[in-house]
Amino acid sequence: MKKIIALLSIFVIGISLYACQKPEDKNQIKIGAIVELTGSIPAVGASSRNAAEMAVKQVNEQGGILVNGQKMPVKLIVVDNAAQADQSAAAAQKLITSDKVVAIVGPNASLGAIPASEVAEAAKTVLITPWSTNPKATLDAQTGQPKHYVFRACFTDPFEGKVLSRFAYDQMKYRRAAVLYDVGSEAPTSQALLFKQDFEKRGGKIVAFETYSTNDKDFSAQLTKIKASNPDVIFLPAYYNDVPLVAQQAKRLGITTPLLGSDAWSSPELIKLSNGAVEGYYFANHYSPDAKTPATMKFVADYQQLYGQKPDDVAALTYDAFQVLFQAIAEAGNLDRQAIRDSIVNMPELEGVTGKIKYNPNSGDPVKSAVIMQIKDNQFTWVANESP
Amino acid sequence: MIYFLQQSLNAIQLGSIYALIALGYSLVYGILRLFNFAHADIFMAGAFVGLFAAVNLHFGFLPSLGLGMLGAAALAVLVEQLAYRPLRKAPKVSMLITALACGLVIEHLVLIKNPYPQYVPSLVPNYLWTVGGVSFSSLQLLIIGISLVLMLALDWQSRHTLLGLAQRAIANNSQELTLIGVPLNRVIMYTFALSGALAGAAGVMYSQSYPVIDPYMGVSLGWKAFVSAVVGGIGNIRGAMLGGFILGGFEIYMVAFFPSSYRDFAAFSLLVLFLIFRPRGLFGRMAVDKV
Numbered sequence: 235m236k237k238i239i240a241l242l243s244i245f246v247i248g249i250s251l252y253a254c255q256k257p258e259d260k261n262q263i264k265i266g267a268i269v270e271l272t273g274s275i276p277a278v279g280a281s282s283r284n285a286a287e288m289a290v291k292q293v294n295e296q297g298g299i300l301v302n303g304q305k306m307p308v309k310l311i312v313v314d315n316a317a318q319a320d321q322s323a324a325a326a327q328k329l330i331t332s333d334k335v336v337a338i339v340g341p342n343a344s345l346g347a348i349p350a351s352e353v354a355e356a357a358k359t360v361l362i363t364p365w366s367t368n369p370k371a372t373l374d375a376q377t378g379q380p381k382h383y384v385f386r387a388c389f390t391d392p393f394e395g396k397v398l399s400r401f402a403y404d405q406m407k408y409r410r411a412a413v414l415y416d417v418g419s420e421a422p423t424s425q426a427l428l429f430k431q432d433f434e435k436r437g438g439k440i441v442a443f444e445t446y447s448t449n450d451k452d453f454s455a456q457l458t459k460i461k462a463s464n465p466d467v468i469f470l471p472a473y474y475n476d477v478p479l480v481a482q483q484a485k486r487l488g489i490t491t492p493l494l495g496s497d498a499w500s501s502p503e504l505i506k507l508s509n510g511a512v513e514g515y516y517f518a519n520h521y522s523p524d525a526k527t528p529a530t531m532k533f534v535a536d537y538q539q540l541y542g543q544k545p546d547d548v549a550a551l552t553y554d555a556f557q558v559l560f561q562a563i564a565e566a567g568n569l570d571r572q573a574i575r576d577s578i579v580n581m582p583e584l585e586g587v588t589g590k591i592k593y594n595p596n597s598g599d600p601v602k603s604a605v606i607m608q609i610k611d612n613q614f615t616w617v618a619n620e621s622p
Numbered sequence: 623m624i625y626f627l628q629q630s631l632n633a634i635q636l637g638s639i640y641a642l643i644a645l646g647y648s649l650v651y652g653i654l655r656l657f658n659f660a661h662a663d664i665f666m667a668g669a670f671v672g673l674f675a676a677v678n679l680h681f682g683f684l685p686s687l688g689l690g691m692l693g694a695a696a697l698a699v700l701v702e703q704l705a706y707r708p709l710r711k712a713p714k715v716s717m718l719i720t721a722l723a724c725g726l727v728i729e730h731l732v733l734i735k736n737p738y739p740q741y742v743p744s745l746v747p748n749y750l751w752t753v754g755g756v757s758f759s760s761l762q763l764l765i766i767g768i769s770l771v772l773m774l775a776l777d778w779q780s781r782h783t784l785l786g787l788a789q790r791a792i793a794n795n796s797q798e799l800t801l802i803g804v805p806l807n808r809v810i811m812y813t814f815a816l817s818g819a820l821a822g823a824a825g826v827m828y829s830q831s832y833p834v835i836d837p838y839m840g841v842s843l844g845w846k847a848f849v850s851a852v853v854g855g856i857g858n859i860r861g862a863m864l865g866g867f868i869l870g871g872f873e874i875y876m877v878a879f880f881p882s883s884y885r886d887f888a889a890f891s892l893l894v895l896f897l898i899f900r901p902r903g904l905f906g907r908m909a910v911d912k913v
Contacts, residue, residue: 503739
């Protein structure tokens with residue numbers, strides 16, 4: 235009997251604690267962020283979380299967002315997905331069902347963004363992925379039609395593959411290209427395929443099309459093969475932890491052919507880990523911290539003051555994702571998930587950190603511009619803008 | 623031909639790393655009949671000790687290598703003392719699961735300190751020679767050279783020293799050896815130290831040639847080395863070395879002459895084929911299980 239009473243009292247205390255929490259929640263706008271804090275790309279996750287916290291801090295300093303005629307502060311709930319597909323889906327599920335967020339920002343890598351977007355779509359909750367460039371993130375897996383509740387703040391792989399192939403063929407006058415990519419990773423795979431397609435369409439020749447698996451460190455066999463095919467350029471759409479290894483092994487095999495990279499190169503870690511091996515190479519990116527638009531300059535200054543480092547593209551895109559969301563909530567004027575979704579597609583062009591962002595009613599992919607960067611004196615330097 | 627020679631050089635370099643790690647699996651299996659799955663993470667820890675020596679203590683290549691070997695050997699002995707020794711009389715599967723757990727513990731201990739991939743500064747002057755179209759670097763030669771020296775030393779050790787004799791004796795029959803005065807615990811401890819030192823050496827050299835390291839670096843490499851040990855005949859020292867070179871060559875030539883995505887598929891298929899058709903490997907003896 236005593237045991238039952240003890241259990242009951244624990245239960246009652248639990249309920250009352252839970253109930254105590256409730257009213258407080260009522261006056262908050264809860265937004266979830268799924269980021270890669272651990273796992274293979276923790277620098278991406280850390281940047282994303284920093285930008286998310288800064289965006290929320292800034293909006294709260296202005297008193298929050300006007301909802302139902304009352305200014306409400308934003309509460310950010312950050313969840314780590316360990317850069318894993320299954321943990322991303324679980325994180326989205328938890329944020330939607332148990333934390334009851336009004337919308338989710340993240341995950342960043344396509345590997346996690348695609349499964350999480352399926353969960354958000356099924357639960358009719360807005361999810362904005364800042365960094366996932368894979369077309370599948372915003373497309374329904376069964377029908378191939380655009381998802382209704384999933385958006386991205388960045389451009390897509392087809393666009394990036396095309397930009398890079400156009401740059402390689404038209405600007406750099408390369409005619410023979412080799413491709414090396416991680417066959418176990420979504421975004422690099424689709425970038426490699428689309429680069430190949432577009433480069434061949436322009437009249438170029440793909441002389442080697444080689445793969446490796448995630449976590450491989452030895453690329454000597456592939457690079458020797460590529461060297462024998464005698465290319466003008468090696469397209470390497472790889473994450474910042476693989477690029478330094480490839481670049482240094484290539485140098486050691488006597489390869490002098492330049493590498494060409496994707497947006498996944500854009501972490502400052504790339505330069506730290508490469509020890510000069512990537513000097514002079516080009517890659518595509520979502521934004522440049524050197525851009526002279528008011529939104530970018532303010533963002534870069536604020537971020538630098540808060541965290542003591544230049545924001546990378548993940549940070550900029552995460553920040554933009556939050557601006558889109560804040561504006562959508564303000565325009566909806568309430569916390570109805572459907573209303574928030576509708577106000578994103580009807581939103582006028584937003585002056586974001588990464589350029590102008592505008593959504594179409596029938597797509598989660600924004601219309602926006604990309605930049606070509608070069609690594610010069612161990613710095614990312616802006617080279618050219620490529621419009622959509 | 624040049625292409626073939628260049629790829630062969632790649633294969634020897636990769637193979638010597640596999641062989642060094644595979645030796646550790648084989649040594650421990652020889653005396654304890656245990657697949658020491660923590661071994662891959664001891665290799666990783668060795669690489670991080672080498673990094674610490676290079677960055678914090680400003681050591682050169684050989685002192686870093688030495689400290690990496692020492693650190694990994696100490697860790698291997700520690701794991702044996704803390705985790706395996708109490709379980710020596712328990713069913714084999716308990717020790718196997720403990721080994722997996724120890725590996726994860728080491729991984730996550732290192733992860734706490736180093737969540738980001740780390741750059742390993744180059745400790746070997748980088749010269750590049752091209753002879754008849756084949757490029758090779760100072761580092762490559764050094765890695766292959768040191769690996770061969772270590773392997774020959776180990777081979778000699780197992781044939782010409784008392785410790786080696788005791789190891790081979792235990793491999794034959796550990797039940798009655800204590801009766802004739804073989805200090806079982808000490809031999810086991812030395813064996814773990816040896817396997818750890820080899821893994822540490824592999825770790826430091828590996829991190830010089832693939833200079834971005836993270837706590838998960840041992841995972842896939844550990845499996846490859848395990849395949850090497852099985853292919854060579856687990857428990858057999860020469861077998862483990864040969865297995866390492868066979869697997870290294872198999873992987874490199876697979877990529878060299880077929881689409882590169884077949885690499886891992888081929889490597890692990892080799893394991894399956896050996897387990898089906900020649901489970902004792904190339905050099906292993908038939909295991910006589912007295913149940």
